[in-house]
């Protein structure tokens with residue numbers, strides 16, 4: 163891990179707030195204390211004139227390359243890629259995951275937003291695409307992209323998480339893979355578009371309408387039934403993602419967003435909203451995305467993504483470089499609203515300390531948490547536990563597993579654990 167910081171142990175000792183060296187989160191704010199000695203510890207103390215004149219780095223000696231029409235990441239970042247899992251022989255069906263462990267902050271770059279396609283990414287001509295609203299409405303409406311653009315727009319930061327995210331935690335042995343592979347069916351963007359309630363009001367939605375069937379213009383014509391209350395609340399038709407037209411992988415030219423609900427319901431390439439009085443029992447709400455219970459019965463329409471968190475630094479694939487001060491950092495989110503608290507444990511859940519939340523903390527968006535940690539070099543088990551503003555929190559993995567039939571992997575939000583070995587290796591463990 164590259165973020166080791168060395169500071170005066172004596173000053174730190176009275177800041178310890180939980181076992182195994184967790185330090186008061188407020189230490190992060192007292193920059194002078196936390197940062198004292200970082201430059202020295204990372205070998206960064208030089209005389210300023212050492213890198214001037216003839217000693218200047220190569221890239222200062224010739225003019226840089228010219229402008230580019232659309233920028234791409236630095237070539238030094240070429241390993242930061244989505245992680246693929248594709249069904250053999252079905253190139254357009256499957257998932258690619260966001261490499262959460264290689265990113266910072268909370269916004270996912272559009273090119274790294276996870277992908278879940280049931281039959282590939284359609285190549286839609288935006289000039290020919292239309293969104294239809296029909297069924298239990300006074301006047302059925304068809305919207306071209308151009309027409310939609312004339313409605314009042316809203317901008318919100320929301321996460322999208324596949325119901326199958328972190329499903330690997332239902333396997334009997336903890337998979338030794340990166341945090342991105344475990345939790346990367348999760349991304350967060352700034353979305354801009356039109357509130358669905360505005361369009362439904364214009365169409366004149368019937369009072370006894372109960373559900374809306376959303377259908378995509380992909381080769382799977384993927385469909386889901388959405389409760390009318392959600393459609394009249396914060397659901398939106400997004401046309402922009404992080405300031406630019408929504409990417410083809412995310413639903414260009416428009417997608418449905420049902421903030422906080424399972425990924426599958428956020429129908430991409432949205433072409434049709436059929437207002438009805440009963441759910442349609444679409445393939446994806448019967449064969450998939452249901453929760454199989456120990457009784458053999460399955461729970462259907464479990465829409466909300468529960469309170470959840472994961473430590474991404476340190477995580478599997480990283481190595482701790484000896485005892486010292488580290489920052490534990492991770493992501494927390496909840497479909498129910500804002501994250502109100504994240505607790506971190508360094509002793510496998512025996513003692514907990516409250517982590518710092520990096521502002522802004524937005525509802526139904528990713529929140530970054532940070533926890534300073536004085537690692538003494540002995541084996542430790544790191545955990546995080548999020549609580550949302552509605553009081554929702556994370557069960558232990560064992561408690562979560564106990565609720566369902568064996569192998570049921572949808573909607574996993576149990577507490578996750580990394581063990582730090584004496585040699586600095588990081589392993590996934592079920593603690």
Ligand SMILES: Nc1nc2c(c(=O)[nH]1)N[C@H]1C(S)=C(S)[C@@H](COP(=O)(O)O)O[C@H]1N2
Nearest residue numbers: 276277278279280324378384412425426430
């Ligand atoms: N039309 C359509 N919408 C879709 C899908 C699809 O295959 N086709 N996949 C769904 C699933 S299962 C998820 S998790 C999210 C993923 O959104 P993303 O690919 O933008 O990350 O889109 C949903 N919307």
Ligand SMILES: [Mo]
Nearest residue numbers: 324325425426
């Ligand atoms: Mo999904």
